[in-house]
Amino acid sequence: MVQSRGEQPRAIARSIIAARETVRPCALCGFFTTAEICDICADNTRAADQLCVVEQPTDILPLEKTSAFRGRYHSLGGRISPLDHVGPEDLRISELVKRVQSEGFTEVILALAADVEGEATTNYIVELLKPFTVTITRIAHGLPAGGGLESADELTLYQALSGRTKL
Numbered sequence: 001m002v003q004s005r006g007e008q009p010r011a012i013a014r015s016i017i018a019a020r021e022t023v024r025p026c027a028l029c030g031f032f033t034t035a036e037i038c039d040i041c042a043d044n045t046r047a048a049d050q051l052c053v054v055e056q057p058t059d060i061l062p063l064e065k066t067s068a069f070r071g072r073y074h075s076l077g078g079r080i081s082p083l084d085h086v087g088p089e090d091l092r093i094s095e096l097v098k099r100v101q102s103e104g105f106t107e108v109i110l111a112l113a114a115d116v117e118g119e120a121t122t123n124y125i126v127e128l129l130k131p132f133t134v135t136i137t138r139i140a141h142g143l144p145a146g147g148g149l150e151s152a153d154e155l156t157l158y159q160a161l162s163g164r165t166k167l
Contacts, residue, residue, distance in 0.1 A: 025057065026038035028072075028074075029060075029074050030073075030075030030077060031060050040073060045070075047070050048103070048104070049104065049107065050071030050072065050106070051071060051072045051073070052069055052073050053096060053110050054073060054076070054111050055075070055078060055121075056077070056078070060073050071107075071109075072103075074096050075092065076091045076093060076096070077090075077092050079091070079113065080117060081117045088124055091121075093124070093125065105134055108125075108136050110122050110125060110136065110138040110139070114141045114155070114159060141160075142157075142159045142161075142163055143160045
């Protein structure tokens with residue numbers, strides 16, 4: 001940047017400022033948008049009965065790249081972490097419950113991290129959603145495709161064994 005000549009550094013700076021001033025969270029899911037509702041939530045061709053819950057808006061991008069999920073999303077804005085002073089009230093969990101209550105989802109897919117905070121958040125959400133007639137699932141955890149047993153830690157191996165499927 002220091003060695004750049006001409007307008008390039010200023011153009012980059014203007015782009016950053018413009019993004020900061022115009023990009024905001026979607027009113028429904030929390031993803032990035034310049035409108036009230038993001039393109040994903042506005043897309044009527046998506047499955048309206050499936051909701052995938054993620055920790056951060058940036059977690060939606062890799063899921064979208066797979067094209068494996070064509071439902072709706074909900075970003076929590078983090079995960080429960082008492083050591084970092086993040087409780088359920090600091091996240092978009094109440095908004096999640098309202099959506100499940102009002103939007104008629106048949107399945108809520110939890111795509112949260114497989115660590116202590118992710119598990120705590122998952123368990124908290126499962127308890128809150130028990131009164132609703134909705135199937136609650138979670139993404140699979142375990143060995144990555146192409147990964148070997150020798151490089152896997154104990155938790156990953158435990159999850160891979162616990163989540164095995166019948167062939």
